[in-house]
Amino acid sequence: MLTLGQDRRSLRFAVVAVVVWSAFSLAYILGPLGDVSHTWFANIGTLLGVWSVVVLALLLWRSCAPDEIARRIWLALFLGFLLWAVGDTLWAFYDLLPGGEIPYPSPADLAWVAGYPPLAAALWLRYRSMEVRPGRGQWRALSLIVLVGLVVFGYVLWPTLTYTGYDRLIEQALDVLYPIGGFVLFAGSVLVAAAVRGGRLSSPWQIIALGIAILSLADLVFAYATWNDLYIIEGTPNVITILADAPYMGAYAAIAVGEYVLGRLEDTF
């Protein structure tokens, strides 16, 4: 990518992020230290990624002047990612507890659900601050959003909404909220990526938007897999579990790279 090629430090950061993500993904898939290690590698890889994203968002937020719109955007991103980091940490705690069952819903769900509104607000603020008119790129983005929306509705939301066997309403509510939240973030990130085309800022924002989009898609795959009892929590992961978990780690790595490149561009790092 042009931006990364022009700045050695950004390139180094991206290479390290890709290498770390690849190493954790491979270790997660292969489980070199035995059956239990799959879960360990998935959780550690995810935590490393999400906490890097949180720290970089914090630094970017603090580098903005108090009256800048970017400060509000980065504050919202920081809060959203912080809540998700808390959610991922709690999930890892339950997941790695020997013999422990992961409750549903758990406090991790509370943190994850709370993370959606600030992240969506950040994307909305970023998009609105640019004030771009709907052009060809915007219409293409909208078409993609509608397409993904139809898939989400048909394969994830509709079965959840029409299922009558729920014991508790909260479980059904969460199963509906996650895909909706994922879809909203996906739509926001695609719109932002389509708006900043052609300028120097486009690369970092597109990397960040791509990361959030992948994260949302991984969430949707996770929702689909758990609904159909295909998600493997312990032991060797199957294909759909890998498709949910490996991109999840990769998405955080991508967001961290985008944040770093943006920070370099704006003299923060």
Added chain:
Amino acid sequence: MLVFTDESGVVVLIEDDLARALGYDDPDDALGDPLAAALGMAAGDAETLLKEISTTGSARHRLAQVRSHRTGRSWWVMLSGSAPAAAGRFIGADITVAPPALPLSSDDLDHRHNLEQMAEMVRTRLRNGGEPVLSEEKESELRSYFAARMLAIYILIVRMGGRSLGEVLEEKVQRLNRERGWSMDMRRGRLTFGEASLRPEACREITQVAVAYAVSVTSKRLVAKELAELDVNFGGTTVQRATQYGLRKDL
């Protein structure tokens, strides 16, 4: 003569005389063309030049052949370039095109010097424009200052956010002019004035809108840095007068 590009080598500003020599009837038609197409030079040579500027921050003088795409006539020039920021934060290239006979100047490799040339270009445009002759040189200088500042903001926005964001800025300026009944216009970042006397309140309001938009899509730090570098090219009295009229405020 000067050509400014964005990070991908697309022309965002070109001096009028150069654009006409290259076969453009309207110099603004060159905006948006890739550097190689605008200068009529080999794509590989243009790519090498841009790569050198983006990675090292400057490119030393080299001979290159450029061609008018209207007449097909080609001629040799010396090309050199610099980047507005240190390597690693490359947002576009400032390229100087000079006849080979001219003595080479190290100033061509300095972004601040290139901004000075840009300011001079704006002055020339305003002097040659269709508006009535200005009564005072001071007012002319202030007008040049305002136009140069707006052009610098436009170029920064296009380089950072792409041409569609540059168009948003133009629309904002045009809308404000329509609403207030002012006779200024902005096209491709360049202001044209339809009335003889400068209206400081109009310039002030337009500047505020432009700076606010530039800050919202980039950052206060970047905008302040670019405008500070532009200020160096104007006399202390002009800058002082601009401050007095509210055309420049500390960000």
